[in-house]
Amino acid sequence: MQLDISFIMTAFLEILQALPLTLAITFVPLVIxxxxxxxxxxxxLYEVRYIHRVAGFYVSFLRGTPLILHIYIVYLGIPMIFDRLSAHFGWGMNSSSIPLIIFIFIAFSLNAGAYMSEIIRSGILAVNKGEIEAAYSIGMTTRQAMWRIVLPQALLISLPNLCNMFIGLLHGSSLAFSISLLEINGKASIVASTNWKFVESYIAAAIIYWGLTLIAEQITGLLEKRLRTFAKGGVA
Known part of the structure; x- marks a missing residue:
């Protein structure tokens, strides 16, 4: 068996067609x-009565279980609930009308929310408490101090971890193939099985993932540099 170098480029171009779906699976859950x-x-952080215990359970459960299980629970669970509600209220619809990507968006968003809550919480805790006291001294409310003073600094502190979150979602998007969505990994599997060139196809997919990761790291580095310059009062 010999490696077909020329087929790597052929597979690369075919697999690249799945890039828009992969980016959608990455960016939409990242924002949500x-x-x-x-x-x-x-x-x-503020230990909101009653809700903070539910929030703690949410973070613990989602971070303590694999993403693939979240996908299956959402993919199998939501249709059951939707069909029962549809039958009860007479909506005249069933779960088969729900696009598959919606299940992925829900599962990935819930997973990302749990991890990002800890990233943001640690960023907020890293901000000097004197900043908040200074905000109070000039008449700011707690909400104003949080949105104008604390969160911008917390996000700057958290930027590298948020980049890691993006990369994690990017790589995790390969699990969407488990419910038949043809993202990069799924497309690579189809190309490989069609041409019987598995190594070449997966090398092509790996190059695409690696390239996207390098781009994300470069953009994060530039953002971090500009934001730090701005925070110091320089020209961004």
């Missing part, structure tokens, strides 16, 4: 998860 993460982090 970021919103969930901020909310959960603030609930736990």
């Amino acid at each position: 998860g970021f919103g969930i993460g901020i909310g959960i982090a603030l609930i736990r």
